[in-house]
Amino acid sequence: MPTVTLTIDGQQVTVPKGTTVLEAAWKAGSFVPTFCHDPELTKPGACRICVVEIKGARNLPASCVTAAAEGMIVETASPAVIDARKTILELMLDNHPEDCLTCHQAGDCKLQDYAYFYNVKPGAFGGECKNYEIEDDNLFIVRNMNKCILCGKCLRACEEKQGRAVIDFAYRGFRTKVATALDKPLADSVCVSCGTCVSVCPTGALTEKAMLGSARKWEVQKVRTTCPFCGVGCNFDLNVKGGKVIGVTSNAAAPANGRDLCVKGRFGTDYVHSPKRLTKPLIKKNGEFVESTWDEALDLVASKFGEIKTKFGSDSIAALSSARCTNEDNYVMQKFMRAVIGTNNVDHCART
Template sequence: MQQIKLSIDGKEVTGTAGQTILEIALASGIDIPTLCYHPKISKTGACRLCLVRVNNGMLKTSCTEPAMEGMSIITEDEEIRGIRKGILELLLSEGDHNCLYCDANGACELQTLVNRYGIEPVSSDFPRNVRVIDYESSEGLKRNENRCVLCGRCVKACGEIQMSNVWQFTDRGSHAHLTSGMFQTIGDSSCVKCGTCVQLCPTGALTFQTVLGRGQNWELEKESSICIYCGVGCKIDFCKNKAGQLVKALGHDDGPNNGHLCVKGRFGFDFVQSPKRLSKPLIRKNGQLEEASWDEALDLVASRFKEIKEKSGPDALAALSSAKCTNEDNYLMQKFMRAAIGTNNVDHCARL
C-alpha cells in the first residue's frame, strides 16, 4: 500500500493512501473527539464533532475526509473548539442527559466530552424533544431515546455487524428518532438480543436490563473469559459488581468474535449465580440428600463405579457430558469412560 506523509498539529505522521484523517490521527496517538465514529462500522459524519481544519482553510469531518500526501491538519483551534462546544450544548438541551439516574454514568462518551470542554448546564429555554422510553418490552435491552444523540451507531451495528436491520431512523428534522423494525417497542421487533447496539452506543440511550440497580460503571470489575456455548470460542469480558455478581457481558475485540456476541454469550450467564445452583456435593443418606465434602463425594462415586463394573460389566455405566464444559473437559470425559471404565456409552447434551 502507498505510504503518505502529512502534518497533524505540527507533528509529521505517516499513513496509508485511502485512510481518513481520523484513522491516521488515532493510529498516531492524536485524539480527535467523535460520537458517531466507530472502527467496526462504516463512516457516518453525523455528529460533526471531529471537524478539523485542512491546509489552514476549510473545516472537514476527519472521519470521512481522505488523507492526502502533504496535508496540514489542525485538530483544534478557537473556532473549532467553539463549534464543538455549541454542538455539545445543543445535544444536551435536546434530550434528557441527567447522569444521576443514567445507567451509562461513568461509561458515557457524551459525558466525557462534556467534561473535556467544560460545558455548563444549558438553558431550559431550548426546546426539549420527548421521545420513546421502552424499559420493559425486551428481556435483554432497554431503550431511552431521550438520551439518544442520533449518531447512527446502533443502526449500522445492527445492519452491518449483526445484519438484522432492526434499528432505523424515522421522521425528519427535530422529529427524527429511532424505530425498531417499524415498531415502537423492541419486544415487538425482530431483535435477537445480541446486544451489539448497546455495546456501541456512546450514551445511555441503549442499555442492558441486567445492570440496573446492581452496580455503577466505575465500581464494576472486568475479567476476560471464553464463552462456553459453542465451538467458536468467543472472548468475553464479564463485569462483576462489588458483591461478586456478574451483571454484564461485553464482547472482547481480541477474540475470534471481534467483540461480537450472540444472545447466549451476551445474557446466558445468569445460571452462575442462580440460587438453584448446587454449591456443594450432596450424598443421599437414609433417604435424604445431605451436604458432603468433595473427597467424600468422589470416593463414593469411585467405589460405586467399581462395584457396578465388577457386578454388571463396564457397559452398565454411561456418561453424559455437557456443552457448558470446555472441549478439553469433554475429551477427558470420553477418555475416562473408554480407557478407565471400558465402555463407549458416552453422550453429549448439544441442546442448550
C-alpha cells in the same frame, strides 16, 4: 503501498493512501473526539464532533470522512475547531437529560467525557429538550431515547453486523429519532434482542436491562471468557461485582464475534446464579435425595464403581462425558474411564 505525507498540528506524519485525516491525526498523537465514527462500521460523517481545520478548505471538514492527502496542513485544535466542537457539545447537552449522577453509563460515556474535557456545560442555548417515554417493556434492553445523540451507530451495527436493520432514523428535524418500523417498541418489532446496538452506544441511551442499577462502571471487573452456548465460540467479558456475575459485555478483541453476540450470550448467563443450582452433593436414600458431604459422596461413588468393576468387569461401566464442559474436564473424564475404570465406554452427545 502508496503513502501520503501531511502535517497535523505542525507535525509531519506519513500514512498509507486512503487513510482518513482522523486516523492520521490519531497516529500523530493528536486528540480528536468522535461519536458516530466506528472502525467496524460505515462512516456517515454525521455527528461532526471530529471537525478539523484544513488549510484551503472552505469549511471545517469532518476528519472521519476526509481522506488524508499529500501536503495537507491540518489543525485539530485551532480556535475555530474548538469553538465548533464546543457548540456541538452544547447543542447535544441542551437536548440531553442532566442526570449523570444516576446514569448507568456514567464513567463510560463519551458525551460526559468530552463535555468535561472541553468544559462545556448545559444551558448554553436552552430551549426544548426531547421528552420521550423510557422504553422498558422488553426483557433485555432499556431504551432511553432522551439520552440518544443520534450518532446512528446502533442502526448501522444492526444492519451491517447483524444483517437485520430493525431500526433506522425516523421523523425529521429536531424530532429525528431512532425507531423501529412504525416506531413500535422493540418488543413489538422483529428485533431478536442481540444487543449489538447496546454494545456500540456511546451514551446511556441503550442499556442492558439486567445490569441497570447493579454497578457503577468503575466497580465492574471484566473477565474475558468463552460463551457456554452454541459452537460458534464467541468470546465476551463477564462483568463481575462482589463475587457475582452481573452481566455480559462484548469485547471487540473476540476473534469469532468481535462486539457482536446473540441474545443468549449477552443476556442468558444469569443461569449461573439461578436459585435452582445444585450446591451440595446429593445421595438418594429411599428414593429421596439427601444432602451429603463431599467425602461421603465421593467415597460412595468410588466404592460402588470399584464393586461393580470387580463384580461385572470394567466394561459394565460407561460414562457420558459432556459437550458443555471444558476440554480439561473431558480429558480427565476419558482418562478416568480408560485408566481407572479400564474401559473405552466413554462417549458424549456429539450428535445433538
